[in-house]
Amino acid sequence: MTTNNTLTNQEIKENDAKHILHPWEYFGDVENADRTIITSGDGIYIYDENNNKLIDGPGGMWCVQIGYNRKEMADAVAEQMMKLPYMNPFSLTSSTPALLAKKLADMAPGDLKHVFSTTGGSTAVDTALRFVQFYNNVKGRPNKKHIISRENAYHGSTHLAASVTGKDRDKNFFDLRSDTIHFLPHVNPAKRPKGMSLQAFEDAKVKDLEDRILQIGADKVAVFIAEPILASGGVVVPPQNYYKRCWEVCKKYDVLFIADEVVTGFGRLGYWFASEAVFGVVPDMITCAKGLTSGYLPLGACLISDRLIREISGDHSKGASFGHGFTYSSHPVACAAALKNIEIIEREKLLEHVREIGPYFQKKLHELSDIPLVFDARGMGLVGCIECSVQQLEDQHEDDAAWLAFDTDLGARIDRHCQERGLMVRPLVNQCVFSPPLVITKEQIDTMFAILREAIVVTMHELQEELGISLVKAA
Ligand SMILES: Cc1ncc(COP(=O)(O)O)c(C=O)c1O
Structure with missing residues (x-):
């Protein structure tokens, strides 16, 4: 129901699809976009339309250093x-x-x-x-x-x-x-x-x-x-x-x-x-x-x-x-x-905090490299990226274009599995990037990377089924 300037979720989605042109708008399906609605934020978390609490992995667009809800x-x-x-x-x-x-x-x-x-x-x-x-x-x-x-x-x-x-x-x-x-x-x-x-x-x-x-x-x-x-x-x-x-x-x-x-x-x-x-x-x-x-x-x-x-x-x-x-x-x-x-x-000595906690963040990030689907894990301070590739695992496949399609979709697939588990990442083709608010704690970093690991592994299993192959880490 509409009250003053509050819209129902459906109205938001309708207005969005019909009237908002977003950055990097895809015109192939411009009127049917179905974007997650964000309702509020607090600390490192944002809340979606169903009141799901998500860690804001990308910190907005690499910008929400001090976190949300600062009166x-x-x-x-x-x-x-x-x-x-x-x-x-x-x-x-x-x-x-x-x-x-x-x-x-x-x-x-x-x-x-x-x-x-x-x-x-x-x-x-x-x-x-x-x-x-x-x-x-x-x-x-x-x-x-x-x-x-x-x-x-x-x-x-x-x-x-x-x-x-x-x-x-x-x-x-x-x-x-x-x-x-x-x-x-x-x-x-x-x-x-x-x-x-x-x-x-x-x-x-x-x-x-x-x-x-x-x-x-x-x-x-x-x-x-x-x-x-x-x-x-x-x-x-x-x-x-x-x-x-x-x-x-x-x-x-x-x-x-x-x-x-x-x-x-x-x-x-x-x-x-x-x-x-x-x-x-x-x-x-x-x-x-x-x-x-x-x-x-x-x-x-x-x-x-x-x-x-x-x-x-x-x-x-x-x-x-x-x-x-x-x-x-x-x-x-x-x-x-x-x-x-x-x-x-x-x-709040956030610069010192990043210098202190950054190495831990990078350690947790690099630990993801043991997952066969992960081609590269890289970053510095409180910014990181995992790049995934099916291609690296099976470069003999006859239909390269089809394999590439899986790679292209990987970031979005992982993001979807992350969101189901309480984390938002920023998918970039076959990569996921994250630059969380600087106020993130060690425990929150643990949760973030545990979710990410699970999401990558689930994505990998999904692909194994779809492609009928076994993914093992290249030597
Ligand atoms: C390195 C760099 N320069 C410039 C920009 C553009 O900034 P804005 O989107 O605020 O115009 C960005 C945005 O992501 C960026 O990452």
């Missing part, structure tokens, strides 16, 4: 709304955005002390890339425009951010920018050629970057953009020194380095930002969003180094102004949410 977040937001719900960021300033910018500048590595506030991660990436373009034009280097990204990188859904995204499937049916954008081959150690050492793989991957810069011409390459860990690309953790060595290559050829920390920022790897603290890199720019407000309100930021700003300021500015910005830049209510979120992370 003090609501209070902080309400207080700011009553005081000043909006402020024109083009010509005015105010206390809450100024406090947040100073806070971010204090957390950032090196001299990344300038903050351009955005509406999310994609707009932060667009801001960084447009700034690089602007910077080189002001510096009188109009040819230094080429951007190097990587296969399987995900940088967002605005036009430019999508153009530097290296996931081919996401580019189908779009006309994206390509003339100045280049992609390096994948950096996934699990997929390195058989017999190649990790060190040799790292060397080869760093060489990919240097070779590409030389091939295009260092005078033409403006920037390298990289996530420290490729998140949506399947939680790919490149070899240990890869990121730092890429930074060194960039410095050698005067190529700027953008660290896309939309996922790795705000505690996911145990630090405010991972670039310097985990990988020893001080980038020229950092993009962040998600964990900045724990997803309670939309907000992102692009942090820019003082050096870059100085080089195009004052006498060097040629009278240029950076014609870029958003109505909701420095939104005071979103900034209030970010400040309260940061306060909670600090007060």
Whole structure:
């Protein structure tokens, strides 16, 4: 029954199917989508339409760091709304955005002390890339425009951010920018050629970057953009020194380095930002969003180094102004949410907690590798992925396409079995990724991985029956 703005489950589903276009909407069946309804959240849990309690494995979309149902977040937001719900960021300033910018500048590595506030991660990436373009034009280097990204990188859904995204499937049916954008081959150690050492793989991957810069011409390459860990690309953790060595290559050829920390920022790897603290890199720019407000309100930021700003300021500015910005830049209510979120992370020592509990999370994750269906288990801090494959077990099968279909469906199958048991994971083709709220405890990690193990094993048995084969771990 409908009361005020409350709908019945059936009405929600009808409205959803008829009126909401979701991210990554599949148009093959657009009016018949049957999505789980989420009604509320508390701590690491979300509740579905039947009041089932589910561990939120992906932490929303890698963002709900402090967990759900934080009254003090609501209070902080309400207080700011009553005081000043909006402020024109083009010509005015105010206390809450100024406090947040100073806070971010204090957390950032090196001299990344300038903050351009955005509406999310994609707009932060667009801001960084447009700034690089602007910077080189002001510096009188109009040819230094080429951007190097990587296969399987995900940088967002605005036009430019999508153009530097290296996931081919996401580019189908779009006309994206390509003339100045280049992609390096994948950096996934699990997929390195058989017999190649990790060190040799790292060397080869760093060489990919240097070779590409030389091939295009260092005078033409403006920037390298990289996530420290490729998140949506399947939680790919490149070899240990890869990121730092890429930074060194960039410095050698005067190529700027953008660290896309939309996922790795705000505690996911145990630090405010991972670039310097985990990988020893001080980038020229950092993009962040998600964990900045724990997803309670939309907000992102692009942090820019003082050096870059100085080089195009004052006498060097040629009278240029950076014609870029958003109505909701420095939104005071979103900034209030970010400040309260940061306060909670600090007060509850959540960064320390991740550093302490992260190794345990990774241990439990890697233990899943003994299941024959699991091709690779990987992650860092409080983010992980299991990649499953039937193909690895039986590569002699005559109908490759049919086998591939099983692989493609694996993430969704496992997610379904997880949900029946009280856990939600994020299926990505044949992978499941998880980045739970940072407040997760050791006992909750145990429960999470116990459910995941059971769900993978059940999926494997299902496949054994469907395919009529016996799955054993490859030697
Ligand atoms: C690394 C990275 N960059 C950028 C984005 C885009 O952020 P948003 O969805 O907030 O626009 C994402 C989103 O998942 C991301 O993972």
